[in-house]
Amino acid sequence: xxxxxxxxxxxxxxxxxxxxxxxxxxxxxxxxxxxxxxxxxxxxxxxxxxxxxxxxxxxxxxxxxxxxxxxxxxxxxxxxxxxxxxxxxxxxxxxxxxxxxxxxxxxxxxxxxxxxxxxxxxxxxxxxxxxxxxxxxxxxxxxxxxxxxxxxxxxxxxxxxxxxxxxxxxxxxxxxxxxxxxxxxxxxxxxxxxxxxxxxxxxxxxxxxxxxxxxxxxxxxxxxxxxxxxxxxxxxxxxxxxxxxxxxxxxxxxxxxxxxxxxxxxxxxxxxxxxxxxxxxxxxxxxxxxxxxxxxxxxxxx
Amino acid sequence: xxxxxxxxxxxxxxxxxxxxxxxxxxxxxxxxxxxxxxxxxxxxxxxxxxxxxxxxxxxxxxxxxxxxxxxxxxxxxxxxxxxxxxxxxxxxxxxxxxxxxxxxxxxxxxxxxxxxxxxxxxxxxxxxxxxxxxxxxxxxxxxxxxxxxxxxxxxxxxxxxxxxxxxxxxxxxxxxxxxxxxxxxxxxxxxxxxxxxxxxxxxxxxxxxxxxxxxxxxxxxxxxxxxxxxxxxxxxxxxxxxxxxxxxxxxxxxxxxxxxxxxxxxxxxxxxxxxxxxxxxxxxxxxxxxxxxxxxxxxxxxxxxxxxxxxxxxxxxxxxxxxxxxxxx
Numbered sequence: 001x002x003x004x005x006x007x008x009x010x011x012x013x014x015x016x017x018x019x020x021x022x023x024x025x026x027x028x029x030x031x032x033x034x035x036x037x038x039x040x041x042x043x044x045x046x047x048x049x050x051x052x053x054x055x056x057x058x059x060x061x062x063x064x065x066x067x068x069x070x071x072x073x074x075x076x077x078x079x080x081x082x083x084x085x086x087x088x089x090x091x092x093x094x095x096x097x098x099x100x101x102x103x104x105x106x107x108x109x110x111x112x113x114x115x116x117x118x119x120x121x122x123x124x125x126x127x128x129x130x131x132x133x134x135x136x137x138x139x140x141x142x143x144x145x146x147x148x149x150x151x152x153x154x155x156x157x158x159x160x161x162x163x164x165x166x167x168x169x170x171x172x173x174x175x176x177x178x179x180x181x182x183x184x185x186x187x188x189x190x191x192x193x194x195x196x197x198x199x200x201x202x203x204x205x206x207x208x209x210x211x212x213x214x215x216x217x218x219x220x221x222x223x224x225x226x227x228x229x230x231x232x233x234x235x236x237x238x239x240x241x242x243x244x245x246x247x248x249x250x251x252x253x254x255x256x257x258x259x260x261x262x263x264x265x266x267x268x269x270x271x272x273x274x275x276x277x278x279x280x281x282x283x284x285x286x287x288x289x290x291x292x293x294x295x296x297x298x299x300x301x302x
Numbered sequence: 303x304x305x306x307x308x309x310x311x312x313x314x315x316x317x318x319x320x321x322x323x324x325x326x327x328x329x330x331x332x333x334x335x336x337x338x339x340x341x342x343x344x345x346x347x348x349x350x351x352x353x354x355x356x357x358x359x360x361x362x363x364x365x366x367x368x369x370x371x372x373x374x375x376x377x378x379x380x381x382x383x384x385x386x387x388x389x390x391x392x393x394x395x396x397x398x399x400x401x402x403x404x405x406x407x408x409x410x411x412x413x414x415x416x417x418x419x420x421x422x423x424x425x426x427x428x429x430x431x432x433x434x435x436x437x438x439x440x441x442x443x444x445x446x447x448x449x450x451x452x453x454x455x456x457x458x459x460x461x462x463x464x465x466x467x468x469x470x471x472x473x474x475x476x477x478x479x480x481x482x483x484x485x486x487x488x489x490x491x492x493x494x495x496x497x498x499x500x501x502x503x504x505x506x507x508x509x510x511x512x513x514x515x516x517x518x519x520x521x522x523x524x525x526x527x528x529x530x531x532x533x534x535x536x537x538x539x540x541x542x543x544x545x546x547x548x549x550x551x552x553x554x555x556x557x558x559x560x561x562x563x564x565x566x567x568x569x570x571x572x573x574x575x576x577x578x579x580x581x582x583x584x585x586x587x588x589x590x591x592x593x594x595x596x597x598x599x600x601x602x603x604x605x606x607x608x609x610x611x612x613x614x615x616x617x618x619x620x621x622x623x624x625x626x627x628x629x630x631x
Contacts, residue, residue: 132317135558135600135603136600137558137559137562139566140562143565143580143581143584144596146584147584147587147592148328148592150584151328151332151587151589152332234444237446238445238446238566242566243569243581244584244585257447261450264450264453264458265457265458272450276450279444280443283444
């Protein structure tokens with residue numbers, strides 16, 4: 001089984017494309033860092049007792065002049081270890097990214113299947129909504145949903161629910177590309193003979209959609225999913241940077257960059273530099289991986 | 303052709319009505335406007351009076367109709383946070399955003415077309431390679447990081463340009479203020495404009511380059527060369543002219559994204575425009591401002607889409623013929 005997989009075109013193409021391979025490795029390493037952050041990080045950035053204000057503004061790799069402590073990537077204004085903060089921030093960024101892509105994917109694939117398979121007024125309604133939403137840039141849609149969700153929540157629940165609201169707003173703003181692709185493929189597949197055959201042997205519509213059409217639209221979904229993940233990570237960072245995303249109690253990379261911006265003028269460059277570089281590497285790797293997947297599944301496009 | 307234009311206008315109005323419905327629902331159902339306006343201590347009779355005065359006891363359809371009617375007159379109620387009229391807030395902040403968007407749109411168009419033509423004519427040159435690589439980095443960087451990077455380079459390190467705010471503002475008449483009449487004002491406009499326009503410039507450049515490369519390979523260009531026409535005339539009169547239809551579309555459609563990205567740019571540079579107002583409204587859950595912004599932005603987007611579609615009809619005879627054929631069927 002593994003031997004067969006290693007021998008596949010997929011793995012062959014991956015090994016032959018250095019950019020894709022490197023991107024994949026970076027993605028996996030960063031994902032592992034995020035997953036095991038509590039075990040890798042030297043300190044817990046949220047444990048107030050482990051933070052010493054005297055350690056504030058320690059440059060990277062230099063011993064603090066009062067306490068003599070050293071920090072790999074320096075410390076922020078409150079003496080928090082930046083390396084640990086980035087690992088935990090990566091965790092929030094990746095979690096929000098993955099969760100919102102899964103939400104967008106589930107919603108988009110379901111609606112796309114329904115629109116393509118059922119046609120008629122269902123198709124018309126779903127695709128009109130998609131068209132209207134497409135007119136607006138997704139970051140604007142995400143901001144609006146975020147604002148409305150905040151308005152519906154009682155003020156004291158806003159900070160606790162911020163991550164959920166963030167996932168909801170990014171997820172709902174990105175479903176259209178999934179729905180459009182799935183709808184297109186479904187319309188093509190629907191006319192093929194095996195679908196007529198499935199109808200003849202009496203399979204239900206639900207069964208046909210889920211078990212016969214869905215497997216045929218998986219590849220484009222994977223491609224769009226990877227590219228959307230990069231978009232979602234950037235969107236999350238942007239919202240958090242603007243102060244309408246992850247709360248200060250659960251800082252993501254965007255929140256760290258927002259905090260770091262304040263110290264740009266006073267010369268503490270590392271507080272913004274390292275989170276920004278991490279975010280860039282993360283988004284770029286997923287982008288390049290998505291590009292390679294697209295070329296692999298659809299060589300005509302390249 | 304006329305029937306097609308009318309149909310497109312009808313579709314646009316439908317879209318706007320749906321957006322207005324979303325804005326109305328936000329206004330009506332997100333939070334209770336009565337308790338927001340009166341506070342916790344109000345008596346039940348006060349509440350009832352205000353509810354009656356705001357017309358919240360009418361049927362929803364009547365309320366929606368009234369919302370659309372007021373929106374058409376430019377009346378979006380008062381901000382929950384400042385108590386100011388939303389229309390006045392928008393009118394006060396619009397010039398800053400329009401100026402920024404126009405300035406960066408013009409920058410993006412000029413540099414996008416110039417760089418696109420240069421990189422298409424001289425594909426292997428050092429300058430072209432340099433531009434193409436830089437543009438790739440520009441596209442991958444999120445807008446807010448571009449802003450931060452520019453602030454770091456030009457404000458912190460070099461100290462040439464201000465890092466935030468809109469200074470040197472001159473009042474022109476009673477409803478327009480501008481920052482392009484003073485040196486200080488232009489200086490404060492440069493960094494936000496670059497941040498906002500960089501992505502659009504890259505898009506325009508790549509599109510112009512791709513279209514130019516395609517056109518330059520065609521027979522009529524070879525014929526023009528064979529006729530011995532000057533290169534300038536070949537590149538600009540013959541080639542560039544024929545790439546303009548998709549370019550105009552992109553420039554038009556991108557104007558919408560400029561509005562959306564102006565939210566980010568204005569926050570980074572604390573530019574006192576509509577985007578900053580919108581972000582603050584989200585942060586403080588100021589629903590009237592949010593719904594007014596939504597309606598305003600959708601009018602702009604729908605109008606741009608409509609204009610681009612109609613321009614298409616005039617610029618490209620093939621689409622016009624298709625429209626006429628469709629109408630006569």
